[in-house]
Amino acid sequence: MERITSRTNPLCTHFRKLASSKAYREETGEFLCDSPKLLREAAVWGAAVRTVLHTEEADVSRAPAGCRLVQVSESVMKAVSPMETPQGVVFSCALPRWDAPQALEPGRYLLLDGVQDPGNVGTMLRTADAFGWTVFLLPGCADLCNPKTVRAAMGVHFRSAVYRDTLDHAAALVKAAGLPLYAAALAEDTMDLRQADLRRCAVMIGSEGRGVSQAALALCDRTVKIPMSKTCESLNAAAAAAVVLWEGARND
Secondary structure: EEEEEEOOOHHHHHHHHHHOOOHHHHHEEEEEEHHHHHHHHHHOOOOOEEEEEOOOOOOOOOOOOOOOEEEOOHHHHHHHOOOOOOOOEEEEEEEOEEEEEOOOOOOOEEEOOOOOOOOHHHHHEEEHHHHHOOEEOOOOOOOOOHHHHHHHHHOOOHOOOEOOOOHHHHHHHHHOOOOOOEEEEEOOEEEHHHHHOOOOOOEEEOOOOEOHHHHHOOOOOOEEEEOOOOOOOOOHHHHHHHHHHHHHOOOH
């Protein structure tokens, strides 16, 4: 059993940089995950786990075969974990490929346009997975492998296809598949979400501050709105996405 007690150990430095730097994640081809639950998810779905750091009390019995196991002190765990209260396990995984497919199958797709909050992105990934939607991240979104995104997604990185794409290419894929492209936004001809055909479609959700960009709106067929009380101006981006995703699943 390997053991590390020094916070200046090169492996600890490597893990801290994985947590803090997107450029370093892309350079090394790894990203960081945190918690025993995520480790179990990674093992179940066959993720390429490379190195696991764990405290003496942590249960790593279900770590994937072949990964490197390193026991660390509590102080080292606090130094390398991005969580305020570490759960005793952090590990590195190989970065998945996020390349968009050549064509889309008939289905439901959620396109995120400049959603910058990693917690919101992770929550949307988790909700889309629950209701059977596939997610495209367009430019301006939070990094898929930001530790906050990974934590909020609760294992989606290991079990579901997620794509990164340009706005124009993603819209072209949707159109080529014969799917309507809706935007959750207000316009003169905005349709009540309950009236939209969400059985096979793509829906665009915009950023927390400005909503769907004008460039994205220009590519959409129709805008849709979530019916709300007159006293409520808007919903959090992740909450709005959850309503859209549920309404789509309810259309089945």
